[in-house]
Amino acid sequence: MIRAHSAATVRAAEEPLLAAGEPLMARAAFALATHVAGELRARGGVSGSVVLLLVGGGNNGGDALYAGTHLVRRGCQVHAALLTERAHESGLAAARSAGVRVHEVLGSGDAVGETLALARRSDAWVDALTGIGARGPLREPAGSVVDALTAERSAWPAEPAVVAVDVPSGIGVDDGTVEGPVLPADRTVTMGTAKPGLLLPPAAALAGHVEVFDLDLALAEHPPAACSLTGADVSDLWPLPGPEDHKYTRGVLGLATGSQTYPGAAALAAAGALRTGLGMVRYTGPEVPTDLVRHRHPEVVTVPGRVQSWVLGSGVAPDDAARMAELAEYLADASARGLPVVLDAGALTLLHDDDNDLTGPAVLTPHAGELAELLTARGEQTGRDDVTAAPARHARLAAEITGGTILLKGSTTVVAAPEGPLYAQHDATPWLATAGAGDVLAGVLGALLAAYGDALAADDGTLTGLPATIAAAAALVHGRAARSAAGVSPTRPGRPDPAAPRGVPITATDVADALPRALRTILR
Numbered sequence: 001m002i003r004a005h006s007a008a009t010v011r012a013a014e015e016p017l018l019a020a021g022e023p024l025m026a027r028a029a030f031a032l033a034t035h036v037a038g039e040l041r042a043r044g045g046v047s048g049s050v051v052l053l054l055v056g057g058g059n060n061g062g063d064a065l066y067a068g069t070h071l072v073r074r075g076c077q078v079h080a081a082l083l084t085e086r087a088h089e090s091g092l093a094a095a096r097s098a099g100v101r102v103h104e105v106l107g108s109g110d111a112v113g114e115t116l117a118l119a120r121r122s123d124a125w126v127d128a129l130t131g132i133g134a135r136g137p138l139r140e141p142a143g144s145v146v147d148a149l150t151a152e153r154s155a156w157p158a159e160p161a162v163v164a165v166d167v168p169s170g171i172g173v174d175d176g177t178v179e180g181p182v183l184p185a186d187r188t189v190t191m192g193t194a195k196p197g198l199l200l201p202p203a204a205a206l207a208g209h210v211e212v213f214d215l216d217l218a219l220a221e222h223p224p225a226a227c228s229l230t231g232a233d234v235s236d237l238w239p240l241p242g243p244e245d246h247k248y249t250r251g252v253l254g255l256a257t258g259s260q261t262y263p264g265a266a267a268l269a270a271a272g273a274l275r276t277g278l279g280m281v282r283y284t285g286p287e288v289p290t291d292l293v294r295h296r297h298p299e300v301v302t303v304p305g306r307v308q309s310w311v312l313g314s315g316v317a318p319d320d321a322a323r324m325a326e327l328a329e330y331l332a333d334a335s336a337r338g339l340p341v342v343l344d345a346g347a348l349t350l351l352h353d354d355d356n357d358l359t360g361p362a363v364l365t366p367h368a369g370e371l372a373e374l375l376t377a378r379g380e381q382t383g384r385d386d387v388t389a390a391p392a393r394h395a396r397l398a399a400e401i402t403g404g405t406i407l408l409k410g411s412t413t414v415v416a417a418p419e420g421p422l423y424a425q426h427d428a429t430p431w432l433a434t435a436g437a438g439d440v441l442a443g444v445l446g447a448l449l450a451a452y453g454d455a456l457a458a459d460d461g462t463l464t465g466l467p468a469t470i471a472a473a474a475a476l477v478h479g480r481a482a483r484s485a486a487g488v489s490p491t492r493p494g495r496p497d498p499a500a501p502r503g504v505p506i507t508a509t510d511v512a513d514a515l516p517r518a519l520r521t522i523l524r
């Protein structure tokens with residue numbers, strides 16, 4: 001699991017170490033210099049390279065100034081552009097005496113022009129304007145400098161390397177928002193622990209490859225603010241059948257999905273669920289989707305009976321009054337029994353009405369537009385763009401309002417429960433943005449919840465965070481299946497690797513079919 005801690009937590013955790021005289025900045029700076037050197041080596045060599053440090057007024061700038069001293073020793077020509085009147089004092093003194101060439105660009109009257117001129121001669125840019133001490137978007141002139149460098153960089157894509165110190169300056173460190181200029185990094189060297197903005201969209205895409213440098217911070221008693229599951233976490237969580245298991249103990253999922261108009265959603269949710277592995281899928285719905293499900297998946301049972309979780313609403317239009325009334329009944333029944341429920345597509349509109357508040361474990365699976373509609377219906381006027389600009393904040397708000405867990409679909413999937421860590425999963429490929437993919441995800445998620453259904457229904461509070469973890473696991477598996485189907489190699493958000501396979505178009509059926517292949521590489 002990749003864990004990210006808030007700026008306040010990092011400060012609290014570093015305090016005792018600093019008080020004990022631990023040279024945290026010296027260690028951070030050495031690590032930073034090592035990674036900058038690594039980028040330079042990958043581009044042809046360290047000695048003789050030119051490095052530009054973009055220095056702000058805090059310890060983030062201090063990290064870079066001390067790193068500069070190491071890079072000078074390794075034969076680099078290092079320039080520091082001071083975009084502050086108050087650069088880190090001892091760092092600046094050390095940099096000057098080591099031979100770093102310091103440019104007080106604010107005094108020149110043309111900070112942008114001077115910095116750009118230095119940048120054009122450099123093989124690597126080190127972004128050390130702000131770290132966890134940033135307040136709001138980058139102020140001037142740093143903002144304009146970053147805008148100019150970003151334009152310069154995209155016009156000149158192969159070089160130079162951009163290394164961000166702790167975070168790309170200007171991102172919302174704790175919430176992943178991007179409200180002003182940010183220089184996209186190839187690599188972010190983050191100190192002590194990852195920061196939420198390095199995992200959460202949209203900022204995560206600007207961080208490039210994230211390296212966490214361990215500072216031995218005492219973080220054990222501090223819960224993470226955000227996490228990303230890895231395949232190993234999913235493997236640990238995955239329900240494995242034992243010799244005593246039978247279909248009813250492995251989990252039975254009820255699907256109330258699909259409609260006469262959108263029958264395909266029923267078949268796709270069933271395909272996702274069946275390939276996730278569970279005891280049984282029961283389907284309930286009108287004639288056309290029932291026939292399709294029977295035809296495509298003869299293993300699905302189409303008579304009512306006991307279930308341990310429900311998926312409601314995929315392929316159901318909110319104006320289909322009769323079907324919506326059925327979904328409301330299933331939801332009320334599941335809530336009364338404490339069974340987990342997935343509310344997808346049409347079923348999300350059940351929660352537009354606050355009479356339908358959730359009492360049992362529920363995972364809502366909106367995309368940005370559906371989340372905006374839900375929030376607006378519940379009195380929080382929100383547009384789709386608001387959600388896209390601050391996915392974590394809006395997912396958390398919807399979780400608090402409804403009492404459910406929100407799995408917000410997007411190129412990075414964000415999961416938020418009313419409390420506990422946020423999850424950010426960026427396991428998929430843009431090829432996954434295709435009709436029916438969400439139905440498959442609903443099936444995967446419903447199947448996993450069915451396996452934990454009895455435990456969740458009997459929970460006395462010890463499993464509070466489990467639906468969120470399961471939702472993040474479903475997103476990971478679904479994303480990896482999509483990547484496997486498309487033939488795309490593993491990647492992180494950030495600048496695309498030109499050498500990585502780009503993949504091929506996929507359908508939702510391909511994603512469901514690729515689930516066993518993806519699971520083969522995850523489960524061990």
Ligand SMILES: NC(=O)C1=CN([C@@H]2O[C@H](COP(=O)(O)OP(=O)(O)OC[C@H]3O[C@@H](n4cnc5c(N)ncnc54)[C@H](OP(=O)(O)O)[C@@H]3O)[C@@H](O)[C@H]2O)[C@H](O)CC1
Nearest residue numbers: 024025057058059060130131132133134135137138139166
């Ligand atoms: N994690 C660790 O244990 C360690 C982290 N280290 C590094 O230290 C920074 C945090 O340093 P800090 O001095 O607290 O803060 P920053 O450097 O991030 O930022 C403060 C300076 O930035 C200016 N500022 C604030 N907001 C803006 C803005 N929007 N635009 C431009 N400039 C801004 C601020 O100026 P003021 O005038 O507002 O005071 C400060 O000058 C952490 O991120 C790590 O990199 C250490 O190495 C120790 C170990």
Ligand SMILES: [K+]
Nearest residue numbers: 130165167169
């Ligand atoms: K930075």
